[in-house]
Amino acid sequence: MSRHLGAPHREVDHDMALAAVRDRIRLLRRLGAAGPGLLTAIVAFLLVASLVPAGTAVALAVLIERVGTTEAAGLTAVAAAPLVMFAVLLLVGHGLDAVREPLFFLARCRIDGAHRVEVARLASTSDTIGALERPEVQRLIRQARADPENWTERTPGMGALSLLAFLASLLGLVSAGAVLAAYAWWLVPLLVVPALAVQQLDRHGAVMWHRTWLRGIDGGLRAGVWQDAVTSSGEGKEVRVFGLGDWAVGRIDRHIREMFEPVWGLGGRLMTRQWAHFLLALVPLGIAFVAVALSGARGDTSVGVATAVFAAGSSVYRVFGTEVHDIVGGLACVRAFDQLREELRAAPPPRPAAPPPPDAPRATAPPLVRFEGLSFTYPGTRRRVLDGLDLEIWPGELLAVVGLNGAGKSTLIKLLAGLYEPTAGRITADGTDIVHIGAEAWRERIAIVFQDFVRYHLTAADNVALGHGSVPRDEAAIEAAARDAGFDEVLDRLPRGWQTPLARSRTGGVDLSGGQWQQVVLARALYAVRTGARLLVLDEPTAHLDVRTEFDVFARLTAHKGDASVVLISHRLSTVRQADRVVLLDRGRITESGTHDELMALDGAYAAMFAVQADRFRRGHDDRVEEGELR
Numbered sequence: 001m002s003r004h005l006g007a008p009h010r011e012v013d014h015d016m017a018l019a020a021v022r023d024r025i026r027l028l029r030r031l032g033a034a035g036p037g038l039l040t041a042i043v044a045f046l047l048v049a050s051l052v053p054a055g056t057a058v059a060l061a062v063l064i065e066r067v068g069t070t071e072a073a074g075l076t077a078v079a080a081a082p083l084v085m086f087a088v089l090l091l092v093g094h095g096l097d098a099v100r101e102p103l104f105f106l107a108r109c110r111i112d113g114a115h116r117v118e119v120a121r122l123a124s125t126s127d128t129i130g131a132l133e134r135p136e137v138q139r140l141i142r143q144a145r146a147d148p149e150n151w152t153e154r155t156p157g158m159g160a161l162s163l164l165a166f167l168a169s170l171l172g173l174v175s176a177g178a179v180l181a182a183y184a185w186w187l188v189p190l191l192v193v194p195a196l197a198v199q200q201l202d203r204h205g206a207v208m209w210h211r212t213w214l215r216g217i218d219g220g221l222r223a224g225v226w227q228d229a230v231t232s233s234g235e236g237k238e239v240r241v242f243g244l245g246d247w248a249v250g251r252i253d254r255h256i257r258e259m260f261e262p263v264w265g266l267g268g269r270l271m272t273r274q275w276a277h278f279l280l281a282l283v284p285l286g287i288a289f290v291a292v293a294l295s296g297a298r299g300d301t302s303v304g305v306a307t308a309v310f311a312a313g314s315s316v317y318r319v320f321g322t323e324v325h326d327i328v329g330g331l332a333c334v335r336a337f338d339q340l341r342e343e344l345r346a347a348p349p350p351r352p353a354a355p356p357p358p359d360a361p362r363a364t365a366p367p368l369v370r371f372e373g374l375s376f377t378y379p380g381t382r383r384r385v386l387d388g389l390d391l392e393i394w395p396g397e398l399l400a401v402v403g404l405n406g407a408g409k410s411t412l413i414k415l416l417a418g419l420y421e422p423t424a425g426r427i428t429a430d431g432t433d434i435v436h437i438g439a440e441a442w443r444e445r446i447a448i449v450f451q452d453f454v455r456y457h458l459t460a461a462d463n464v465a466l467g468h469g470s471v472p473r474d475e476a477a478i479e480a481a482a483r484d485a486g487f488d489e490v491l492d493r494l495p496r497g498w499q500t501p502l503a504r505s506r507t508g509g510v511d512l513s514g515g516q517w518q519q520v521v522l523a524r525a526l527y528a529v530r531t532g533a534r535l536l537v538l539d540e541p542t543a544h545l546d547v548r549t550e551f552d553v554f555a556r557l558t559a560h561k562g563d564a565s566v567v568l569i570s571h572r573l574s575t576v577r578q579a580d581r582v583v584l585l586d587r588g589r590i591t592e593s594g595t596h597d598e599l600m601a602l603d604g605a606y607a608a609m610f611a612v613q614a615d616r617f618r619r620g621h622d623d624r625v626e627e628g629e630l631r
């Protein structure tokens with residue numbers, strides 16, 4: 001019976017041992033990032049360093065032996081060689097100590113730098129963003145990013161170098177063991193077995209330490225949010241205006257305590273267990289030393305040999321003194337990186353290409369983009385935001401999408417950009433599912449201004465050119481896009497023109513108003529259109545613009561969009577009415593579609609929304625517009 005139960009256990013143990021070896025090999029592979037020259041120097045350093053203790057023990061033994069047995073007259077000649085040997089070994093030891101820090105520091109910087117680039121690449125190049133919104137993925141990024149914020153964290157560089165040092169020190173163990181075995185074989189198991197036990201205890205402590213730190217990682221992430229809030233000028237505004245300073249500092253304190261108190265508690269408990277380490281070193285060394293001393297007293301062992309045994313015996317414990325915390329933490333970092341890669345790659349494989357639905361409307365030109373029975377529920381939520389939505393975007397048309405707050409307009413755009421996978425249905429471009437076109441190729445064809453666009457702390461020119469970062473920079477197109485977006489007037493007032501950084505936190509930088517930023521991002525999108533994008537999507541692009549500027553921007557947009565199709569999301573129906581077609585999104589579907597006049601004639605939900613806005617305008621609650629614009 002026990003044999004049957006034992007077999008699966010043995011298999012599990014075997015698998016775990018194999019996985020542990022594989023993890024260590026993966027960690028060691030990181031050493032390649034240090035570069036061949038530096039790595040060779042480190043390996044040579046470690047090999048020499050591992051042989052120095054045993055060599056010193058032998059040299060010291062020979063020296064003492066000769067000093068003890070030679071008459072004073074011949075002492076210089078006889079002791080010179082071991083003395084020189086001993087002195088050289090001492091010098092080598094000191095030399096090694098001096099170069100260790102810079103060598104290892106440089107290697108660590110290279111390995112960790114390469115690792116951080118990998119993490120950034122992984123996080124920024126996954127096709128969709130759904131995974132990045134999951135707390136467990138944020139936790140993995142925190143574990144894998146190898147950017148220690150406190151003394152508990154370790155990096156792959158630290159782990160790989162410590163593991164290499166440990167492997168090299170095994171050579172030192174062999175040489176120390178040889179010195180011991182030359183005296184008495186039983187000294188080897190007597191000292192090596194407890195030294196291994198000490199190392200296992202250290203490893204266990206390091207694993208517990210790391211697990212405890214992991215449990216507090218959420219607290220660390222929350223503390224980070226508040227730390228950023230109190231030190232950034234953006235959130236700093238609200239922190240001051242709402243008088244949140246002390247409250248925010250209190251939150252930081254609380255979350256940091258959440259993170260560290262368990263680690264401090266564990267540190268205390270591990271300290272109290274140090275007596276086990278002490279006994280495991282003291283008892284075997286005591287037995288060995290007493291045995292050698294007694295043998296010496298009987299005249300069976302010379303002073304020189306006894307010295308060599310003492311030195312080699314204590315060096316056995318030093319061999320296992322490499323940083324287990326570094327190895328455990330480095331391994332965990334690499335494992336988190338591998339898990340992160342799996343999570344970010346976990347997007348479902350492309351669906352097989354399906355023929356167009358039989359009842360697809362016939363048109364002279366095929367639609368540029370078609371949403372077919374599109375449904376979507378955000379990962380981790382239950383509400384179906386889009387529910388069997390059908391919609392076409394025709395080549396060259398200006399399509400406006402309207403709907404109440406939370407209707408799903410921005411979600412539709414995120415799906416169009418391929419940032420999420422639809423739960424059901426598909427999006428086709430020129431008849432091909434965008435999944436089959438591939439995220440990169442598809443995004444070459446579209447330009448999007450998101451509602452929550454990013455204000456990059458870069459120059460004005462870079463902020464525009466980022467609209468199409470994958471094509472060679474086209475200065476003339478940047479200028480033209482700025483003109484089309486109405487940003488050229490703002491540009492004239494910037495102290496260094498196109499080279500002005502758009503952030504006051506940068507030297508010579510300026511802060512733009514909300515409306516001016518919208519002109520920058522509009523220029524960003526128009527730059528993409530000028531450099532090849534065929535579909536321009538604008539999610540609330542003019543919400544910060546005054547009505548005059550908005551009208552102006554739209555006139556320019558219509559004039560300069562060329563053959564590109566434009567999808568416009570806006571709550572301002574005075575803007576929307578200029579579109580070729582307006583669609584209303586409600587309860588996850590398109591419920592009304594037509595020109596402004598057709599929808600007004602339909603007298604449905606769109607007409608009702610328009611009537612409410614027109615009434616507000618007339619009564620002066622909202623922007624004033626030209627007489628007659630809202631009729």
Ligand SMILES: Nc1ncnc2c1ncn2[C@@H]1O[C@H](COP(=O)(O)OP(=O)(O)OP(=O)(O)O)[C@@H](O)[C@H]1O
Binds near residue numbers: 406408410
């Ligand atoms: N990342 C997300 N995770 C989960 N739910 C989300 C996420 N983003 C949006 N939602 C939910 O999806 C629904 C639709 O949001 P969406 O932003 O698409 O609406 P919208 O029509 O653009 O609204 P608005 O006009 O206010 O900008 C909302 O109920 C919102 O709470």
